[in-house]
Amino acid sequence: MKVPFLDFVGPYEELKPQLDVAYERFMRSAWYILGKETETFEQEYAEYCGSKYCVGVGNGLEALHLVLRAWGVGKDDEVIVPSNTYIATWLAVSYADAKVVPVECDARTYNLDPALIEAAITKRTKAIMPVHLYGQPANMKEIMAVAEKHGLKVVEDNAQSQGARSYGRRTGSLGHAAGHSFYPGKNLGAFGDAGAVTTDDAALADKIRVLRNYGSRKKYYNEVKGYNSRLDEMQSALLRVKLKVLDEWNKRRSVIANRYLKEMKSAHGLVFPFVPVWADPVWHLFVVRHPKRDELQKKLTDAGIGTLIHYPVSAHLSGAYEDAGFKRGSFPIAENAADTVLSLPIGPHLRDDQAGWVIEAFNAAVASL
């Protein structure tokens, strides 16, 4: 049996009738950028997250970058980021000309460790950018407490966690702002690049609306040096269809994750995902750790099971941050994650028999290591 890491055909087949209607409506409107579809999606997505405002932008990286720009974060400023994340989190800070200050993650949740934030704060610190990695919400209660104590802004990187909850509240509504990615592989995935900012701050939302559109409110009247980063009408129309099924599809991911957690056998050196009691994850990824990760991956590949590594190189050891002077050993938990993590197939269109095969093959592979 073949089990792809993620199925992109299943979602299309399930939603084809609704997607066709949305596409036709978009085409007939003959309006491609900043129109009704995007406006409506913004309202619907803000409501979904429990935020007052949503501003659609080109992608997740730009959502995070524009929030920092709108706050005036720039040269000589520092932004605290998790040591373990997709590099886009760090790049958003670098694009704003600010300095990334990584803080080590919690070894069990892979998310920013709130207890270590305070030691990284300096006079130049302007913001904290926690990531809800792998669909697991970061501990926003504790992160916000530290931020408030030091007067810092918090922008959540919610690229991987649309629909997750932390202490009962949706991620994307827990900081001062949040950046979302609708990259096709995310839980709410578009059919191309797409992203959004959510916030309760009217002035911030307004600034980002201006920044995303060449710095103009009125065509050809450019108030500031803005960018071109707009969520387009076609993606908005199609995202509206997918937003309607997001909760249901997240639930299907949970069913698979719970089955994995129950039926996969523990073994020496093997680490399963950990979910804190206050967290309600959306299982963007199901990430295990094993010291013989590469062998495990090969055995699963041989069994027809697609797996991926998120991420094989820690941001601080990547070529992109060579000039920042980090060394191996700078962030041992993140480095250990890079060396040992493996993401197993999970998604709303993974069938029961496929999940069963993943479990059987996984247990056999682990036992033979």
Ligand SMILES: *Cc1c(COP(=O)(O)O)cnc(C)c1O
């Ligand atoms: C995908 C992702 C991003 C960037 O989103 P894009 O839409 O690809 O720009 C940012 N942060 C994290 C954690 C991501 O997984």
